Every structure is written in C-alpha cells, then in structure tokens.
Amino acid sequence: MTEIQRIEYDPLPLLPPAHASGEVQEFIILPPPDLDGGAPLMTALARRESTRAYADAPMSLQTLGELLWAANGINRPETGGHTAPSAHGYHEIDIYAALPQGVYRYEPALHHLVLKHHADARNMTGYQDFVSKAPLDLVYVLRGSQVLATPPQQRERFAAVAAGAICQNVSLYCASEGLATVVRGWINTRLLADALRLNEDETPLLAQTVGKPVAH
C-alpha cells in the first residue's frame, strides 16, 4: 500500500482558481520576525506532526512574515545567508504563497511578497479538501535557470533536499507557535505551474498547508 493510499482524504474536483478575496496589493511588506518568540526547539520537535484538518481562520501578517523568514529568510544579512541550506548556495527554491487575495512569491532579500497572480489558487495546490480551507498553502518551486552550473544528474536531488530543509523549518515554526501544517507531494505539477504563473524553467516540487488546527 502506498503512502497516498494510507492517507484519509476527500479528493477535490479539479476546479479553476477561485476569485481572489480581500484587499490585493502588488507587494506585501512583511514585518521582521520576533527572534525571541515561540516554544524552545526541543519542545517544537516534540510537537511536530502532520495535520489534515484546519480552522477557517485568517493568518496575521506577523505570523506570515515569521513563517516565511523561518522557511528561508535571510538570517545573516552581512553575508546574505539563509535559514535553510542549499548546495553551492544557489538557493534555487522559490517559495510561492497561495493566499485568499492572490498568489505571491517570497523575496527573502527584501523580506516581502510580490504578486504573481490575482486569484485564489489555494484549491489548485493539491487534491485534498483542506487545501482551500486553510489560510495559506505554500508551494516550493525549483527555478531551473539557477542551477545550470550544477551537473544535470544532481539538480533534482539537491533541489529536493533544499525544499525538504525549507519545509522542515516551516514545520518547526508551526510546532513552536501552535499552528497546524502538512507537507504535500501529491500535487498536479502542470496545473499548479499555470496557477502560479510560472516560467518554463520553473517546476513545483512540494506544497505545504499552514493554518490554525480545528479546535478539539
């Protein structure tokens, strides 16, 4: 039995992106992270888990900013270093945020989001029903033009490892802040590339849902 067969889910019908809701901005300037916040690392590790039921609750800008900074933000401004490692420091993974008001790309150097598509594409980020209920679906995208100097046989492997490091940063941030999350490999790459308005050299690798857990 495969991993996917073991997961309980209600598959979503394939729908076009929904109409965006809320105020749309070309750029979303993110607040800096509170570096003293959250539960200690060992507590976060003890709490990390995958969640597949989300409350229909919005996400604050502070949380969004901290989450993206934790994911792959600049943690050493003097060198431009990131919170996640990447082979040769190529940083070939872009983070796309599917929000109710639009699809945005995170730019770590400026710690802001840039609008890519004025549509609510959360329902396009996976087949499971919770993806359009949670306030945020992240998509990790390989920018192929960034790794042309890497031998072809290493490109996908290194990119997958880099995306894995980023999604674990997000998972630990969520665990430290009492948020729910799940990493998702079950995505429709072709539809998602269109919904995110990707270029030919850009490939979605993984998605990750984030939100508040449903109250028990």
Ligand SMILES: Cc1cc2nc3c(=O)[nH]c(=O)nc-3n(C[C@H](O)[C@H](O)[C@H](O)COP(=O)(O)O)c2cc1C
């Ligand atoms: C690469 C990868 C892909 C995954 N894809 C999915 C997915 O598409 N849908 C899903 O619900 N969970 C997905 N998961 C989550 C796993 O099912 C989950 O981590 C596993 O069942 C163990 O549960 P735990 O995370 O709560 O420890 C994925 C995890 C990884 C690492």
